[in-house]
Amino acid sequence: MSTALLTDRYELTMLDAALRSGRHDRECIFEVFARRLPEGRRYGIVGGTGRLLDLIAEFRFEDAELSWLRENSVVTPEALDWLADYRFRGNISGYREGDVYFPGSPLLVIDGTFAEAVILETLALSVLNYDSAIASAAARMVAAADGRPLSEMGSRRTGERSGVAAARAAYIAGFGATSNLEAGRSWGIPTMGTAAHSFTLLHDSEEEAFEAQVAALGPGTTLLVDTYDVTAAVELAVRVAGTGLGAVRIDSGDLPAQVAAVREQLDSLGAVNTRITVTNDLDEYTIAGLRAAPVDSFGVGTSVVTGSGHPAAGMVYKLVAHRDDTGEWVSVAKKSAAKATVGGRKRAVRSLSNGVAVAETIYVEDERQVRDDERELHVPLITAGVADDRWLGAAGVAAAREHRAAAVAELPVDALRLSRGEPAIPTVYL
Amino acid sequence: MSTALLTDRYELTMLDAALRSGRHDRECIFEVFARRLPEGRRYGIVGGTGRLLDLIAEFRFEDAELSWLRENSVVTPEALDWLADYRFRGNISGYREGDVYFPGSPLLVIDGTFAEAVILETLALSVLNYDSAIASAAARMVAAADGRPLSEMGSRRTGERSGVAAARAAYIAGFGATSNLEAGRSWGIPTMGTAAHSFTLLHDSEEEAFEAQVAALGPGTTLLVDTYDVTAAVELAVRVAGTGLGAVRIDSGDLPAQVAAVREQLDSLGAVNTRITVTNDLDEYTIAGLRAAPVDSFGVGTSVVTGSGHPAAGMVYKLVAHRDDTGEWVSVAKKSAAKATVGGRKRAVRSLSNGVAVAETIYVEDERQVRDDERELHVPLITAGVADDRWLGAAGVAAAREHRAAAVAELPVDALRLSRGEPAIPTVYL
Structure with missing residues (x-):
């Protein structure tokens, strides 16, 4: 073309x-x-x-x-x-x-x-x-994350072809993966992602949804735990997937206290190796604000694909x-x-x-x-x-x-x- | 594809x-x-x-x-x-x-x-x-321009395919034209543009450049007058193109006083129908600030294709x-x-x-x-x-x-x- x-x-x-x-x-x-x-x-x-x-x-x-x-x-x-x-x-x-x-x-x-x-x-x-x-915005987020992995998931917040370019630029700047499949195909970037709230809402209960996801994707998957009540969902997630559950994702979890509570709950349930990933409208400042929190990885959307305040x-x-x-x-x-x-x-x-x-x-x-x-x-x-x-x-x-x-x-x-x-x-x- | x-x-x-x-x-x-x-x-x-x-x-x-x-x-x-x-x-x-x-x-x-x-x-x-x-940002610029035409020229400030989408969205919001040729081809949007500073700098003098442009594009063209000295260039532009000169473009002209001075100069040279177009990093606020100035049209780049502070x-x-x-x-x-x-x-x-x-x-x-x-x-x-x-x-x-x-x-x-x-x-x- x-x-x-x-x-x-x-x-x-x-x-x-x-x-x-x-x-x-x-x-x-x-x-x-x-x-x-x-x-x-x-x-x-x-x-x-x-x-x-x-x-x-x-x-x-x-x-x-x-x-x-x-x-x-x-x-x-x-x-x-x-x-x-x-x-x-x-x-x-x-x-x-x-x-x-x-x-x-x-x-x-x-x-x-x-x-x-x-x-x-x-x-x-x-x-x-x-x-x-x-790339310039992403590099700041990488610095703020202080060694913890970041995934780019902002395709929906920029033009459909720019999303591919953004995934590529963020990866070059040190992100570890992207949600964008075309970026995987075109540029060899690792892709990631498991489920959105709609998947939970589709099913008659959160339990049915978690069971379906674990059956399809294995216990190593990441379960999204904030559709209804986070505490109840974390307990359910470990019950359904076992203590080998890969990760829980909190899409409204930019509060260090909430992340710490989830960590404590996972540990108390024996899911000591289950990771916590946080994905709620993060930018370099909120990532830095979570430095002391037990977050294992970050998913970043809008702010990275729009250059965190400086889109050009x-x-x-x-x-x-x-x-x-x-x-x-x-x-x-x-x-x-x-x-x-x-x-x-x-x-x-x-x-x-x-x-x-x-x-x-x-x-x-x-x-x-x-x-x-x-x-x-x-x-x-x-x-x-x-x-x-x-x-x-x-x-x-x-x-x-x-x-x-x-x-x-x-x-x-x-x-x-x-x-x-x-x-x-x-x-x-x- | x-x-x-x-x-x-x-x-x-x-x-x-x-x-x-x-x-x-x-x-x-x-x-x-x-x-x-x-x-x-x-x-x-x-x-x-x-x-x-x-x-x-x-x-x-x-x-x-x-x-x-x-x-x-x-x-x-x-x-x-x-x-x-x-x-x-x-x-x-x-x-x-x-x-x-x-x-x-x-x-x-x-x-x-x-x-x-x-x-x-x-x-x-x-x-x-x-x-x-x-479209949302562009509509505010259209309101600020109060009936004077706007052209979108920000392709260079957003992803190469997003530039086409931006031209289209700005046109829907009331802009009159775009610099982006693909937007003209794909969506039937009027395209515009004549010359950049490089064209003047390429030639041995501003006069040689203006003569070449008028020879190729006719006296109805828009001459860019701020490569060196605006006053000297306006005088030269009218001398080369005649009083039928289409327009002058000021790419550093967000000052109402400067625009007014150029208008006065054009009028005094008899170029009373020569329009003034202004293209210097405009947004809805600078456009509104030129409401009382004799600007005939605006060219807007970065701010429109990046949503004027809100790119998503x-x-x-x-x-x-x-x-x-x-x-x-x-x-x-x-x-x-x-x-x-x-x-x-x-x-x-x-x-x-x-x-x-x-x-x-x-x-x-x-x-x-x-x-x-x-x-x-x-x-x-x-x-x-x-x-x-x-x-x-x-x-x-x-x-x-x-x-x-x-x-x-x-x-x-x-x-x-x-x-x-x-x-x-x-x-x-x-």
Whole structure:
């Protein structure tokens, strides 16, 4: 399925006008970056890169797209001819998916002609802005959970395809599983889930429902215990499933006292290995508030798939340099108030001191060698139009998840605080 | 493309367990509703219904889906057999897309067997929660713009497929156009857009860029005038395009004074019919703040596609009744703290007084006739598995947009205030 029309109209009208001026073939550098982090956040996590590479490969104008553009007079016949042959043949380098980022971090560097690069703007930003918003929020929840597993279960609170992307981004950020089956199929993410309140309500009694569930899914299942009375349901659950019951789920249990009472009850019934999972509109703050409670795992919905108050990462796609008629590179940047851009081709390193990040250092038009105490942040993503397959598919997701763990581990310890703060390290332009 | 795995795993495990208990075939009523509006909002707008009907038609378990479920032992072979034959054969009625809603409004009533209805939960909620969040936010912006046209241009700030849905929802809520080409193709929404800052920066001068754009797109185009100096660019724009210049766009122009200055400058240059469009991170409040400024149209991005602070509408999908073994209907509802549900099959009317809405009246298990001063809110959406084609495609979108205008016009005038408030009318259960 072509992704070519997932595009703002102005990209194609710019292409049209650039064909007219003859500037469409100028070699250009575009850059994706965020001017700032969401207010109070100390770091962001890059999400979406692997997905974007697939979507760029499908960014082709086939007959269906060309006909629609023609019938609606979106662009001239010359532009249609150009689009018919389009595929991205340039280079894209960028931060690894799962890496940490800060204000100004040059997350993608797109190197190609103006025409071939400008038309990827919307697609690139859609993917990175959404997926990074989710990964960034999810990483905070992972920190708050302090080693206890988290599952993503928010598909119902975001667009039906965004739900798949959210599951993927949350997993990269350290969640352990998702409820979303398509995310399991497409990206190899472990899936989870057993039953909702409707299953209990369908049956003539809670007992009948629990018996049916245990018969079908085994005693290791998770029984939902808050349809009617939690205490009665916990007792019933252990009676039906035995002390080998896998877990109980409390979907209204954000109160540490309630969780503690359920733990005590389970223990007194001999179900000492039965876990408690809590799933009631959690976010990083309520998760942190349950730190001392005997919760074994968390299910998070709305807040993770909506970026916990920040549903878009605020990244922009900007032209930062182009070659002039003599072949020289010219740095460019707009001057709009409060939206100024740093022009020029950039390289980025994370400056480290004893293995701890101390600065996001961005070299502008500077080809110096990376030093031992610097970690180079750009990797090749697409070279001469071909995606690097290390970042694709389930293997790419697994690699990003591992990389995220390493990149977060490099941060100063203050970075993981939930309270509002400044970016954990400064961004320095050299 | 099958939508069947855009589903939480627990729906299939519930199906499995219900097949085991034999309760899968019980006739059930599920209901979609929101327990509350986002804090401070006075009404919501239903979005997504037409999209959902298409997606339900594609909710089929084909070989690819069945194989994956089998290989991953998600459900038993019996459940796989059942899924292979699945299509929704029941009835769905609900609020018309574009209608207004309030806390408790029974937006969808799904009537079918437990098994066939329960597995649509995630898909139905994903679509309605996202699209309604966007439509609800967009309607407030439309009210704030007070008759001046709005364009949706936020595709880059939400997942790449959600951007299409957002364009559609904003249009239903009264926006006039979108930047998103796929929304134009899929839903017949007018598309707009001319150029970004990169187009100006690509050229050796602003003059060269403006000349190229006017040559390609004609003098009726919109020139972006804030890449460098606004005053100089406005003068240049009129010099290049003539006084017939269509519009100037200010992407950093949320200051009434700046807009007024540009208007004065355009008038003094003789470009009295050249319009001013403003596109800088607007939301309903900044739009309202420009009410006295000579802005001719607004472009809105991030805030509309993220629901202006409320990116998910908070709707839930609940079992409210089922037949028991004697064939009698039994109302059911869970008792969880703060999440209680009103059981039973519901009909909803908008009670009117002299054509103005005074209450959302919900009849529970009550078949009385609708009165003259009540507008019945439910229409058939799917009957015996077949979608009503009045709600589908571009025609469905156009109908929903018209219906939204009529439904909003019925509201008491206070409903359109932007300040935080209570729902504009009470929800009354009878």
